[in-house]
Amino acid sequence: MPDIYRKCASIVVFRKSKNGHQFLLLHKPRKKDSWQLPQGGVEDGEDYQQAALRELKEEAGIDAKLIGKSENVYKYDFPPSYRRFRPDKVCGQRIEFSFGIVETDTEVQVDQREIDKFVWINPDQLGKYIKRKKYADFIRGLVEEGVGILGINAKYCGKNSKPN
Numbered sequence: 001m002p003d004i005y006r007k008c009a010s011i012v013v014f015r016k017s018k019n020g021h022q023f024l025l026l027h028k029p030r031k032k033d034s035w036q037l038p039q040g041g042v043e044d045g046e047d048y049q050q051a052a053l054r055e056l057k058e059e060a061g062i063d064a065k066l067i068g069k070s071e072n073v074y075k076y077d078f079p080p081s082y083r084r085f086r087p088d089k090v091c092g093q094r095i096e097f098s099f100g101i102v103e104t105d106t107e108v109q110v111d112q113r114e115i116d117k118f119v120w121i122n123p124d125q126l127g128k129y130i131k132r133k134k135y136a137d138f139i140r141g142l143v144e145e146g147v148g149i150l151g152i153n154a155k156y157c158g159k160n161s162k163p164n
Contacts, residue, residue, distance in 0.1 A: 003091035009051035010039035024144035027117035064100030
């Protein structure tokens with residue numbers, strides 16, 4: 001049986017801010033690569049967008065309105081030190097991305113186990129949280145794509161929102 005990539009779904013969640021739009025990052029209690037977008041495995045019977053919304057609810061305690069889906073996919077291999085503890089043939093992850101919007105006053109509630117912190121950031125703050133250049137560049141591109149969709153779907157950004 002050949003190696004396979006775990007199917008994962010992620011969501012870039014936006015909210016309106018004074019200076020445009022912010023997006024949500026979650027923190028996992030680990031030493032490396034601890035800040036990330038909400039994400040997780042796709043379960044049997046789910047499509048990627050359903051999985052992204054479920055993971056967002058599980059990890060951040062919030063619901064978002066879907067506004068789009070990216071055609072970009074992020075795929076990576078697990079390090080050998082991690083793979084040797086896996087009993088299956090999963091060699092890495094393949095992540096598909098959706099875009100969502102929440103109201104400005106939406107209250108995030110992390111579970112303090114899988115996720116222990118969260119932050120809403122402006123796109124120019126990404127480098128403070130995501131240290132791996134390849135991943136940061138990928139997220140930066142996703143955020144730009146999502147902001148473009150927000151401009152088209154401005155009616156979802158709040159009662160008096162106008163495109164940027």
